[in-house]
Amino acid sequence: MANFSKTTPGSGGDLDSEFHSLTEYLMTTLKDQELTVLMSQMALACKATSRACAKAGIANLFGMAGDQNSSGDDQKKLDVLSNDIFVNALLKSGSCCVLVSEENEEPIIVPEKDAGRFCVCFDPLDGSSNIDCNVSTGTIFAVYEKKTPGKLGSVADVLRVGSDIVAAGYCMYGAATELVLCFKGQSVQRFALDPSLGEFVHTHSNVTFPSGGGKKIYSCNEGNFPYWDQPIKDAVTEFKAKKYALRYVGSMVSDVHRTILYGGVFVYPADSKSPKGKLRVLYEGFPMALLVECAGGKASTGMFNGSVQRMLDLEPTHVHERCPVILGSPRDVDFILSKYN
Numbered sequence: 001m002a003n004f005s006k007t008t009p010g011s012g013g014d015l016d017s018e019f020h021s022l023t024e025y026l027m028t029t030l031k032d033q034e035l036t037v038l039m040s041q042m043a044l045a046c047k048a049t050s051r052a053c054a055k056a057g058i059a060n061l062f063g064m065a066g067d068q069n070s071s072g073d074d075q076k077k078l079d080v081l082s083n084d085i086f087v088n089a090l091l092k093s094g095s096c097c098v099l100v101s102e103e104n105e106e107p108i109i110v111p112e113k114d115a116g117r118f119c120v121c122f123d124p125l126d127g128s129s130n131i132d133c134n135v136s137t138g139t140i141f142a143v144y145e146k147k148t149p150g151k152l153g154s155v156a157d158v159l160r161v162g163s164d165i166v167a168a169g170y171c172m173y174g175a176a177t178e179l180v181l182c183f184k185g186q187s188v189q190r191f192a193l194d195p196s197l198g199e200f201v202h203t204h205s206n207v208t209f210p211s212g213g214g215k216k217i218y219s220c221n222e223g224n225f226p227y228w229d230q231p232i233k234d235a236v237t238e239f240k241a242k243k244y245a246l247r248y249v250g251s252m253v254s255d256v257h258r259t260i261l262y263g264g265v266f267v268y269p270a271d272s273k274s275p276k277g278k279l280r281v282l283y284e285g286f287p288m289a290l291l292v293e294c295a296g297g298k299a300s301t302g303m304f305n306g307s308v309q310r311m312l313d314l315e316p317t318h319v320h321e322r323c324p325v326i327l328g329s330p331r332d333v334d335f336i337l338s339k340y341n
């Protein structure tokens with residue numbers, strides 16, 4: 001049996017006779033057939049979305065779809081297509097009872113005859129503003145186990161604290177397509193899509209923030225500086241004085257991925273234009289917070305509703321609720337939060 005506690009550099013190279021696939025990882029570590037099927041369908045949808053992003057220019061998939069979603073975002077064609085891909089794949093899994101997507105105003109409640117034990121909240125294509133200029137985008141998801149009785153799911157199955165999440169992950173559509181996963185209580189794993197094989201191949205185990213906090217990087221949309229509260233302004237001003245570098249892609253998946261691998265901090269705070277922040281709790285804040293904590297980092301809301309809160313302790317009351325986000329290495333998250341003392 002594969003040893004997934006070890007990183008397997010070079011595995012999956014064209015000439016390797018042995019490599020470890022995502023399928024093998026799921027089959028050997030999960031011991032839960034329904035969750036394995038769900039994750040396999042999730043991976044299939046990631047591959048289909050990766051293909052759509054790669055072919056967008058030649059398949060006339062850039063540009064607007066013409067509608068707005070429930071957050072008020074103008075939907076791009078790829079937002080709509082990727083949403084259809086994920087909804088169809090997850091419905092076919094037979095493992096889901098509730099689906100919450102950024103692109104669907106209402107949660108999808110799966111009919112009893114097709115329903116399973118799990119609820120999935122997802123952002124099918126994150127980083128919409130980067131689609132048309134071919135900069136990295138991604139998918140973000142969180143999985144919960146149904147808690148209400150009976151087979152029919154309800155919105156109560158997803159409106160709960162983030163620490164109830166059983167699995168979280170993101171897939172980045174960048175120079176390579178990469179899937180990063182974490183099951184509750186387990187470490188973070190990285191898989192890269194080998195296009196010639198059509199499979200996600202295991203590349204890194206036990207992914208953690210660099211010790212000591214890593215590179216001195218802060219990541220935020222600093223154009224919002226005038227609208228931030230004083231503690232966030234002070235922290236960012238001090239990062240500059242301490243010669244931190246600013247790196248900001250504007251796709252949460254890419255910015256969080258870099259933050260986990262290199263260190264530093266990613267911030268999308270509340271501001272006077274958006275008092276609840278911009279990012280959505282269920283399919284952006286929570287899954288990233290779980291991954292960051294599993295990798296040894298911290299994820300907080302900063303000052304929100306009168307107190308500084310660990311993000312996974314929030315209990316949302318609406319599926320498209322927003323929250324401020326401060327996540328990254330403990331060194332930098334604690335530094336920002338100290339400004340609220």
Ligand SMILES: O=P(O)(O)OC[C@H]1O[C@](O)(COP(=O)(O)O)[C@@H](O)[C@@H]1O
Pocket residue numbers: 073102123125126127128129221250251252253268278
């Ligand atoms: O353009 P801004 O205001 O800096 O916002 C960037 C943020 O918005 C998002 O694009 C929102 O996600 P969607 O593209 O899924 O709506 C995040 O990926 C990113 O962190």
Ligand SMILES: [Mg+2]
Pocket residue numbers: 073102128
């Ligand atoms: Mg959007």
Ligand SMILES: [Mg+2]
Pocket residue numbers: 123125126127252284
């Ligand atoms: Mg998003």
Ligand SMILES: [Mg+2]
Pocket residue numbers: 079102123124125126127128
């Ligand atoms: Mg999106």
